[in-house]
Amino acid sequence: MADFTKKAIKESFIKLLNEKPISKISVKDIVTDCKVNRNTFYYHFQDIPALIEEIVTEQAEELIEAYPEIESLEKGIEVATEFAIKNKMVVFHIYNSANRDLYEQYTMRLCKHVVTKYLEVAFKDVEVSDEDKELAVRLISCSLFGFVYDWLDSGMSEDRPADIKRLCEVCRGIPDIIIERSRN
Amino acid sequence: MADFTKKAIKESFIKLLNEKPISKISVKDIVTDCKVNRNTFYYHFQDIPALIEEIVTEQAEELIEAYPEIESLEKGIEVATEFAIKNKMVVFHIYNSANRDLYEQYTMRLCKHVVTKYLEVAFKDVEVSDEDKELAVRLISCSLFGFVYDWLDSGMSEDRPADIKRLCEVCRGIPDIIIERSRN
DNA sequence: AAATCGGTGTTCGAATTTCGGACACCGACT
C-alpha cells in the first residue's frame, strides 16, 4: 500500500510551515488541513518531532538518490547546500518560518542528519573510524548550519555562489584533518 | 475521510493519459502506477468509463466554481474554451493522446458534459424549455469540440485568441436563436 | 485560587478501506 494519508499529513505540515512558525503548528492544525481524524495522525506518527524526523530522513534520501556519485566532500557539501537552499529542504522551511526563536536547535539537528547521510556516501571508500566520522559530521554540519544562518540573517543576499565557495574552502580542509587524526 | 487513494487513482490515470492513448490504458496500468491493489480500483470505481465520468464531473465543477458569475454565454464559452485548453481538462488530454482513433465520441461526450454544466449557470435567469437547453448544449458543445479539433489538427498554432473570438462570434448567435425558438 | 480552555497523547471498539487469492469470462494471438 502506498500510504496516501501519511503522505498527505506530511504535505499538510510542509504547507503549514509556510504559513506560520513551527511552534504554532498543532496536530489539530495538521489534521484539519488534510481532513483526517486526529487519531490517524497518531496512528502514523509518534508526535510532531517524529513527523519532522521522517520528512527530513526522506528528503535526505531523495538528496542522495539525486546525486548518487559524490566524488569529493567539497562536491557533497556544495550539492547539499544548494539543495538545502533551493529545494524544499525542511531545514530551511523550519528555520525561515520559526521567527528566529528557539528552533535553531532543530535546524542544527537536521543539518546533522543530512550531513550524516551524505558522509555515508562521501566516506564510503575512505577508511576512518566511527569517531572520526562523527567528528566530520559535527564540523561540517556546523558549517552548513552557520552558512544557512548567515545567509538568512543577511536578508538572503544573492551572492550565494561566492558564499558556497567560501564554505567549501573551509570544509575542504576537514578530510585532511580527519585523515591526519586517523594516523595517530 | 478524504479519499487519498481514490484521488491517487485519478491522478495516475491522468498521468498515463499523457503517456499513451486512452485505449491502451488498462486497470492494471493504473493500479501499478499508483501502487494499489487492483481490487481497490474496483472498490472505488465501476470501471474505467466511470472513472473518466467522475474526473470530468469534478473538473467541470471546479470550472464553475472558478468562475461563479458567467454574465454572458460568450463569456462562458470563452472561459470554458480557455480552461479546456490551458488547464488540465480531460477532454483535451483524451483527445490529444488518443491518436485520433475512435475516441472522438468520448471527446464529444465530455464537451457536452462541460457545456451542460456551464449552461446551468449561463441560463439560470433565462426562461427556456428543457428541449431548448438541450439544443443549446448540442450546438455549443459541437462548436467547442470542433474548435479543439481544429486547433489540435493545425498543430496547436498560437493564434488561439483569434480562434476563440471567432468561435464566440458563432456562438453568440445561439441564444438569440434559442429565444426566438422559445417564442413559437 | 479556582475554573475554563485548548492542546496533547492514549485507549477502546466499530466501521471502512485495502489487500491477496481465487474464479469465470472474453478476445487476440500462436
Add this chain to the structure above:
DNA sequence: AGTCGGTGTCCGAAATTCGAACACCGATTT
C-alpha cells in the same frame, strides 16, 4: 486448440481510519 493478458466479481483477512472517551498539562480568565 491452447495460451495469454485483461476484465469484473467474489471472499475473508488484514490494515487503516474513525469517533468517543479519558487524564494530563499550561496558559488565561474569573
